[in-house]
Amino acid sequence: MSYLGHVMVHLRKDLRLEWRSRDAINGMLFFALLVVVVFSLAFDPTAAMSRQIAGGILWVALLFASIIALNQAWTREQRNRVLETQRMAPAPPSALFLGKAIANLIFVAIVEAILAPLFAVFYNLHIIGQGWLLVAVMPLGTWALVCNGTFFAALGLRTRNRELLLPLILFPISIPALLGMMQATTAILSGEFDPGPWIRLLIGYNVAFTAACLLLFETVLNAE
């Protein structure tokens, strides 16, 4: 079986599991909605002000929501010792990681697709800059969160306080990516400056960390 074949098997399995329970997507969606509502109450923004802060709020809501799903992503594998079996399987461990990261990317993307119209309504948003660039920024930003998030969730899998550890190590590492996606989104919404450098930053961040995750995943999976 080719590498891509292994990735597809893992991906299909994760999608099927999620399709049957829909725990992660429902949880993320409702949580992100709550964050958006709470921020809206806290700031009570006007249309001009919301263009300035909406990029930040959207990504903070998605960040918090994806933490919930990422924490659950590997616990499924722990039930019935599935993870131990996968460690023994003659398949490349990075395929397991890639399959799960792509599955998480799809889950968060679905949440984004549902949340975005709601968000525009609640914050009374009219995009001034080049709106089509969001098509590039959203997947790049989501992958930056999800790739490292999936990796660190696996890293913290056998630790005490697993749920606590993930944000503690994911947030500091993700700060440049968060800055990039927030600035790019704000630039697109307000049209005040050029989102180009921030999109390039996101691309660079994604390339560097995707490579690091793929190379080091085997070490983390067999950490004992």
Next chain:
Amino acid sequence: MQRSRIFGPVGAVWFLLTLAAIVYATRLGLLLAPTEATMGNVARILYYHVPHSMLSLVFPYINFAASLFYLYWRRRDPLKALTADAVAIAGAEVTVVYGSICLLTGMLWGRVAWGIWWTWDARLTSMLLLWLLYVSYMMLRKLSATGQTHTLAAVLSVFAAIDVPIVYMSIRWWRTQHPAPVFGGGDESGLDASMWPAFAWNIVAWALWGVLLLGMRYALERRRQEREQEAALQAIEASLEMAQ
């Protein structure tokens, strides 16, 4: 079993040297160096603050190098790998100590010189993010399960090393797009020749002190590792006796 010493004769001589260097450097900085023209005596914090911030950018390299050695030796030579891990944790902790001192003294200085405790200036922000990265490294070491702490921490250290240049670039872009209200940072190029001896001596003194801390933390960690191995060995022996 012989316990490894934490503070041998080399350590004692090093400690005395460090103490002498700190006393001499502090005397130079506080009493003998000329008073700065605009800020007056307040500017003497430069001799404490700047060496600490420079050194807190050096110790992360020790942590990173040790972590790479750990990952390389992990399967090939576990005993050497443990040594590398002890260096890595010592490097991370000294980084956090020096980074904290840099941030705190910088705040004190900023309050007097700029009138504010903190500004989201490029240098301040990237220093804070470096500090956050190494605190998260220590949190991971604290929370992870015993058997895998070394490996997971080494992996995180590699991630942090990849992150640092990206942080540096992104923060610079961020601040050039939104100019800060207060221009920040003591400009080294403006240092008068008469201030150089005090400055150089302070760097030397605090570097000696940092290496002393590093060495002691390393020895402490080695001792903890030895005790762990001893306990594991005893457990194995006990289980063998049970079997007979």
